Amino acid sequence: DQQVKQNSPSLSVQEGRISILNCDYTNSMFDYFLWYKKYPAEGPTFLISISSIKDKNEDGRFTVFLNKSAKHLSLHIVPSQPGDSAVYFCAAISANQAGTALIFGKGTTLSVSS
Amino acid sequence: ETGVTQSPTHLIKTRGQQVTLRCSSQSGHNTVSWYQQALGQGPQFIFQYYREEENGRGNFPPRFSGLQFPNYSSELNVNALELDDSALYLCASTAGGETQYFGPGTRLLVL
Numbered sequence: 584d585q586q587v588k589q590n591s592p593s594l595s596v597q598e599g600r601i602s603i604l605n606c607d608y609t610n611s612m613f614d615y616f617l618w619y620k621k622y623p624a625e626g627p628t629f630l631i632s633i634s635s636i637k638d639k640n641e642d643g644r645f646t647v648f649l650n651k652s653a654k655h656l657s658l659h660i661v662p663s664q665p666g667d668s669a670v671y672f673c674a675a676i677s678a679n680q681a682g683t684a685l686i687f688g689k690g691t692t693l694s695v696s697s
Numbered sequence: 698e699t700g701v702t703q704s705p706t707h708l709i710k711t712r713g714q715q716v717t718l719r720c721s722s723q724s725g726h727n728t729v730s731w732y733q734q735a736l737g738q739g740p741q742f743i744f745q746y747y748r749e750e751e752n753g754r755g756n757f758p759p760r761f762s763g764l765q766f767p768n769y770s771s772e773l774n775v776n777a778l779e780l781d782d783s784a785l786y787l788c789a790s791t792a793g794g795e796t797q798y799f800g801p802g803t804r805l806l807v808l
Binding site: 587615617619624625626627628629632672674676683684685686687688689690 | 701730737739740741742745755789797798799800801802
């Protein structure tokens with residue numbers, strides 16, 4: 584039973600355009616959400632996060648949107664750059680529980696072509 | 698500020714053997730979590746250590762065990778290795794907040 588789902592295994596975008604990566608979750612106890620980027624042979628790198636009390640968080644070219652009623656979040660990258668090509672993982676956490684585990688989706692591979 | 702480091706980077710073992718993986722947490726971080734990432738999957742939570750005690754565990758058998766030391770570094774031990782244990786093992790640390798910072802991982806191959 585997957586609690587965090589990234590239904591698109593891959594996404595291809597041209598340089599300069601917007602990349603939109605989607606994530607759905609089922610557990611209503613999740614109250615904090617994170618996006619990580621992973622290059623081959625490296626560990627996941629933290630990108631941006633959002634608390635469930637917000638519906639949007641921006642950091643430079645990256646914006647995360649949260650729709651709690653739909654249990655859906657998305658990561659927007661504008662403008663996309665070739666260096667953004669990587670696997671993007673959505674993760675969720677229930678911060679009130681002890682032993683707080685990040686629950687990850689399976690990832691979306693983003694390819695940005697120049 | 699030093700990030701999370703892990704050793705070794707790669708390891709090859711045979712079925713039935715035991716393995717120990719090591720992790721040094723980011724400076725100032727007192728909580729360490731371990732994750733297993735199989736090919737094509739997202740990282741799966743194994744367990745978390747806080748102040749040298751196990752602070753939560755995922756759906757992994759008891760042959761996966763760990764330790765945390767007074768300097769907050771940590772070890773993951775896996776006994777009686779199985780072929781399905783072949784994966785990337787990731788260590789992550791945090792100072793108590795929700796954001797966890799990952800090391801580069803140890804790639805384990807079990808033959």
